[in-house]
Amino acid sequence: MSGFSISSSSGPSASDAARGLLLGLAGVFMFALSIPMTRLAGGSAAAPQLDPVFVAFGRAAVAGLLSLAYLASTSARRPRGDEWRLLAITAGGVVFGWPLLSGLAVRHVDAVHAAVVSGVLPLATAVIAALALRQRPSRGFWACALAGLALVVGFAAWRGAGGLEMADGLLLGAVVCASAGYVSGARLTRTASAPGRPKRGEPPRGAAVPQGGRGGMGLSAEQVICWVLVLSLPITVPVALWTRPMAPVAASAWAGFAYVSLFSMWIGFFAWYRALALGGTLRVSQVQVLQPFLSMLLAVPLLGERLDATTVVFAAAVLAVVWLGKRQPVGQPKEALP
Template sequence: MSPLFVGSGRAVVAAVLAAAALGLTRQRLPRGRQWFRLAVVAGGVVVGFPVLTSFALTSVPASQGAVVIALLPAATAVLAVLRGGERPPRAFWVVAVAGAAVTVLFTATRGGGLDGPNWADLLLLGAVVAGGIGYAEGGLLARELGAWQTISWALVVAAPLMVAFTGLSIARQPLTGDAAGWAAFAYLSLVSMFLGFFAWYRGLAIGPMSSVSQVQLVQPVLSVAWAAVLLGEVLGWRTALAGAAVIACAGLAVRVRSRPGPEPTGPAVVAERGVPEPASRSRRRG
């Protein structure tokens, strides 16, 4: 399958599921600036991250891509500070930067020297930036709309563009693929592009996002392991060492306590915690 079809087609399938879920549960429409923020989320996690990684992984091993993507938690933490006003302590940044440095070093030396990144590495780094923006904005928006509602509306917002990309990819390269390929595509559409965000955005909404985001450093280890099992990739000692190092940094980063920041608010958080809204707010709504 073409990388453009893999990156966009899965969003189209997920958008159909999202529209059905929103319609069946009669969710209210987002309001005002929320539409713009949903477009930011869609640009990051529906368009940017899937499409860029799909193109990059046509020329680099999945194990290498997984370690580069380990930069994503650090990017999310930075954007959580810039966008959400969080204030992680200095110890958090030490271990987060250490994990990011390991991934950069691995990428730069994978061929035995510091020759600089190639185009696939640049695509992966672009995906990291796009994903970090989408995660940080989505985590904030999930406090207002709810976790599954946020990704569902983002998929709906991006649907026209992704339908166009899907049609273009099919026109350029007719659909092909064996049963395993279509099973992988179905998994990407249902789990990676849709259901997985339910729990992820809920966790980010509870926060603090800077700490919660570091849990995702477990992803490279899992991706490396599955690449060996499903794709038969041979894992070198550098990949194993880099994976172990970033996971160690993730464990330390999650354990570091952040200084108090803005309290997560919004109807979704209030409903989840079971805390009654202030009487003044209830009277205004009435």
């Protein structure tokens, strides 16, 4: 999991840093359960439960209805201008692409396998951000990116007895979709956190802004994910109703669906963004490296999956490359995007 960037012009206090770290750990834990719970909801190819299409669109529909209530209760301003286009791109990545492709994939590979492959997500997000924002990453950054891809492909080939499976392609596609969605969502929040002099008609940087956001400021990260989900409702609700189960499914499948609807798609984002705001992006985002390991560990008691030494070694190598990649210098773009 990676998120829309939230920056701060000054460092957090000790108490805010501690609260941010705790909330960050809580957010990572919630997201770490996403892959095992998606597998629990959809079942396997041998023992299917809920249709992966229903799980993907249904979870977004539930979270979208909750988001509609949240936006109404906070009098959040409506998006305008180019924000609608960026919201649509974000929705394509995090509402449709990632949930659908990853849900289809975990029907055919176990959650441990999916956790290792998706562990490269933070690095993939950095690559897409560098390209989209015209940044100039160092050679070390690109070396880490290529090493991460090589490790993931190597792991998938090893698990596939020398060849890649269709599920591996779905997982890599899900990673690309999520990365593109996160970068697009981050652009929506940039004006709210960008340093410098305010434009005419905007309040001074750091000044209190009504929740309605009538000024020229960007959307908050919480508002972004809510508007993304609300914008998707005309698609998610009909598809969820159309693909709803007609035969009984296990209670555990419904429990998995409830979890990904409430926590993976909604509450987890709120905890994560609040953590970034309190503790600072650079500090709190480091706990992301724990997510694939937590996913693998949680899949053992929840799904009865097995961990072997080779899988743990591959996971550790992927996370080490991600950790190193995040520390490589990235040059600023020659001219800022509008």
